[in-house]
Amino acid sequence: MITVRVPSPLRSYTAGAAQVNASGRTIGELLGDLDRHHPGMRFRMVDEQERIRPHIRIFINQREVQTLSEGLQATDEVHLICALSGG
Amino acid sequence: MSLSDSERERYSRHLLLPEIGVAGQEKLKRAKVLVVGAGGLGSPASLYLAAAGVGTLGIVDHDRVDLSNLQRQLLFATSDVGAGKALTAQTRLRALNPDVSVIAHELELRGDNALELLDAYDLVVDGSDRLATRYLVNDACVVLKKPLVSAAIHRFEGQAMSYVPGRGPCYRCLFPESAEGLVPNCAEAGVLGVLPGMLGALQATEAIKLVLGLGQALVGRLLTYDALAMQWREFRFARREDCAVCGREPTITRQSLLAAGKSGPGAPGLKRLKPRQLQERLEQRNKAVAAVAIVDVREPREFSAGHLPGAVNIPLADLSERLGEIPPHASVVFVCRSGNRSQAACTLAARAGRAELADLEGGMLAWAAMIDPAMTVAPFR
Numbered sequence: 001m002i003t004v005r006v007p008s009p010l011r012s013y014t015a016g017a018a019q020v021n022a023s024g025r026t027i028g029e030l031l032g033d034l035d036r037h038h039p040g041m042r043f044r045m046v047d048e049q050e051r052i053r054p055h056i057r058i059f060i061n062q063r064e065v066q067t068l069s070e071g072l073q074a075t076d077e078v079h080l081i082c083a084l085s086g087g
Numbered sequence: 088m089s090l091s092d093s094e095r096e097r098y099s100r101h102l103l104l105p106e107i108g109v110a111g112q113e114k115l116k117r118a119k120v121l122v123v124g125a126g127g128l129g130s131p132a133s134l135y136l137a138a139a140g141v142g143t144l145g146i147v148d149h150d151r152v153d154l155s156n157l158q159r160q161l162l163f164a165t166s167d168v169g170a171g172k173a174l175t176a177q178t179r180l181r182a183l184n185p186d187v188s189v190i191a192h193e194l195e196l197r198g199d200n201a202l203e204l205l206d207a208y209d210l211v212v213d214g215s216d217r218l219a220t221r222y223l224v225n226d227a228c229v230v231l232k233k234p235l236v237s238a239a240i241h242r243f244e245g246q247a248m249s250y251v252p253g254r255g256p257c258y259r260c261l262f263p264e265s266a267e268g269l270v271p272n273c274a275e276a277g278v279l280g281v282l283p284g285m286l287g288a289l290q291a292t293e294a295i296k297l298v299l300g301l302g303q304a305l306v307g308r309l310l311t312y313d314a315l316a317m318q319w320r321e322f323r324f325a326r327r328e329d330c331a332v333c334g335r336e337p338t339i340t341r342q343s344l345l346a347a348g349k350s351g352p353g354a355p356g357l358k359r360l361k362p363r364q365l366q367e368r369l370e371q372r373n374k375a376v377a378a379v380a381i382v383d384v385r386e387p388r389e390f391s392a393g394h395l396p397g398a399v400n401i402p403l404a405d406l407s408e409r410l411g412e413i414p415p416h417a418s419v420v421f422v423c424r425s426g427n428r429s430q431a432a433c434t435l436a437a438r439a440g441r442a443e444l445a446d447l448e449g450g451m452l453a454w455a456a457m458i459d460p461a462m463t464v465a466p467f468r
Contacts, residue, residue, distance in 0.1 A: 004200035008242045011277075018316065031153075055218075055266030055281070059308075059322050079321065081311065083262040084246055086278055087128045087216035 002072055007082040013041040014016060019029065022078075028068035030078060032058060055083040088117050088142070094186055098140050111299050116186075118298045119143040123196060123224050125150075127283030128214030128238050128290060135181040135371050136212070139186045141298070144180060146207055146226040147192040148172040159280035161351045170386060171301040191236035196220055197345045198344040201227040203463035210297055212290050214283075217427065218265045225250065226339050231297050236293040236305075238286040242277050243314040245286040248305055255306035256326035257333045266431075276467055282314055285362040289368050320434040357446035359430075362457040365420060365447050369395070380417040384432045385424055385451075385467065395422060395454070401434075403428045418443035425450040 001021040004015050006059040014020050022037070024030030035042035045056045046082075052058060058065040060072065072078070072082060090098070090112060101107045107115075108145050120141045122133045137144055141261045143240040152160075152167045152175060173191035180189045192204060196215075205211055205227050209426040213224045213235060221237065228250060229430040249258045290308070296302050309322045332339040372379040372419040381398040383390050388394070390400040401409045403423070413419055419441065421429035427445035436444050447454065 003294065008244045018313070029211070042300065053266065054264035055262050057261060062322055064322070064324050066338070072282045079320070079322065081309070083245075083266060084241040085218045085221065086240040086243065086276070087124045087214045087240075087283070 002074065003033065003077045005029070005064060005077065005079045007080055009082045009084070010041060010080060012045060013038040013044070024072060026068065027060070027065050027070050027078070028074060031068070057081040088113055090116070090251065091186075094140065097184075099187070101139070102262045105448060106301055107299060111301075114299055115140045115295065116142040116168070118158050118210070119145070119208045120210050120298070121145040121147065121205060121216060122218065123147045123211045124214040124216060125160070125176040126156070126216055126288040127159040127213055127240060127278065127280075129176075130160045131284050132212050132294070133176060133180055133288045134161065134183065134216055135288060136294060137184045137189065139291070139295055140184065141187060141294075143188045143190065143208075144188045144205075145192055146173050146176045146180070147194055147196055147204065148176070149195040153413075158285050159278065161284070165391050167171030174204050178357055186451075196223060198223060199369065202231060202341060202344060203421070205233055206231055208233070210234045210236070210294055212294050214287060214290065219430075222259065222265050222294055226332045226344060228252075228261075229257050230339075230341050230344060232247060234297050236290045236297070238290050240282050240286055241277055242276055243282060245282055245312040245314075247286055247289050247293070247310045247312075248308065251304055251306050254304075255277065256324055257330065259339075260327040260330045261309060261324050263327070263331065279314055282312075285312060285314070315380045358437055359426075359448040360445050361448055362454045365395075365454070366458055368418075368420065369397075372397070378417040379415065380419045381422060382413060382432070383422050385422075385465075389424060389465040389467060392465035393451070395451075398422065403432055406432055406435055407439070410436060410441065413441075420445045420447060422447040422454075424464060425452050 001023055004020050005082050006020060022030050022033040024033050031042045034040055045053055047053055060076050098112050100111050102109060118141050120136055122129045125146050133146060137359060150172050152163045152170050152172055154168050157163060162179050167175045171193050173193040177189045177191040179219055182247050201223055211228055213221060213234055215221050231250040235250040236368050293305055306321055309324060311320045328335050369378050383394050383398040383400050384403040384406060386402050421432040423429040426449050433444045433446050451464045
């Protein structure tokens with residue numbers, strides 16, 4: 001299982017959890033698995049054209065993800081980052 | 088611009104640092120820094136910048152001090168409630184350090200005033216609480232080639248980055264488009280009062296480093312802070328070749344900013360209704376004088392807790408797909424919790440070709456405060 005760090009604007013989908021586990025060989029599969037356990041979460045991150053939404057960035061460890069096809073290792077940590085607006 | 092005897096005493100702890108010394112302190116005295124937003128971030132940032140002896144400090148804010156601000160906005164006292172933020176901040180900062188020239192800009196930052204205003208400063212610290220302003224400040228800084236220290240907060244989480252012209256990516260390289268309304272602000276989601284203290288102090292640190300040319304700037308690095316886990320993390324990101332403002336073929340330019348600017352960073356040409364004005368419209372609708380559709384763009388959970396009579400619920404995330412459900416000849420009023428998501432809804436509907444659009448300024452929170460105290464307004468999480 002891969003550790004996924006959830007930003008606070010998306011924690012309403014994970015019952016407030018800041019960290020969840022999910023599985024997948026690629027980022028796309030991982031987001032699909034997340035959505036099965038936390039319905040609606042994927043659509044907040046990926047649009048109808050299968051693009052990562054422009055206010056969301058995904059990092060594998062510290063490396064920025066460009067496409068949903070990027071591969072994952074079991075030891076990876078995935079960080080979901082959401083633009084914040086508060087000041 | 089040399090230091091007076093009292094300045095040498097005031098800044099003596101800086102002068103002891105070889106990295107700053109007299110030459111560095113004189114550099115700070117010559118510096119002109121603009122703080123956008125005298126809120127949770129702008130409070131600590133401006134207090135530290137004034138204390139540090141930044142010679143000219145501008146404060147932009149068009150809002151008034153609210154009692155609910157005092158849990159985190161340390162520029163203000165209880166006796167300031169109701170007063171203009173920019174002028175109150177000016178008084179407070181002048182009291183802290185009379186050697187600093189503090190300029191209050193009591194205005195809403197817009198495309199047609201941002202360029203001129205920012206151009207008068209060497210560096211910008213962004214502590215605004217709206218994404219539209221955040222993008223406007225970034226775009227103006229890129230166009231004007233001004234360094235920018237940006238930060239944002241949400242509940243227990245914060246993030247910060249710096250932009251330095253020619254040295255790395257801008258905020259739009261990180262998040263290419265605004266998601267106004269999809270990302271709740273402090274009024275909607277709540278915020279730990281001390282959180283902006285951490286991030287605002289970090290912004291002041293970055294600003295001072297950039298003025299002095301010290302250390303490593305937070306360029307191409309997003310720093311995130313989680314107060315609950317008490318963890319800082321760093322993520323590297325690169326400049327986008329296709330960035331709309333700093334990329335190879337920018338579509339956001341000096342001209343486009345000026346042209347888009349007349350109606351502020353929100354949706355151009357759209358009406359904002361005060362709660363009293365919306366109440367009048369509802370009365371007109373009840374008398375069948377006018378067709379008015381009230382569209383509540385909050386989440387279903389918030390809608391069920393309490394909503395306006397006759398309102399339909401289309402969450403903002405679903406709006407583009409469900410615009411067809413709104414009667415085509417009705418004038419539309421979008422409402423949400425505090426007026427952010429409703430503005431985004433207006434913009435989205437206007438882009439889809441809908442006319443007669445308005446939203447409720449201040450959202451259901453303002454409605455409950457001014458019209459119906461019995462209305463339950465659920466938090467946006």
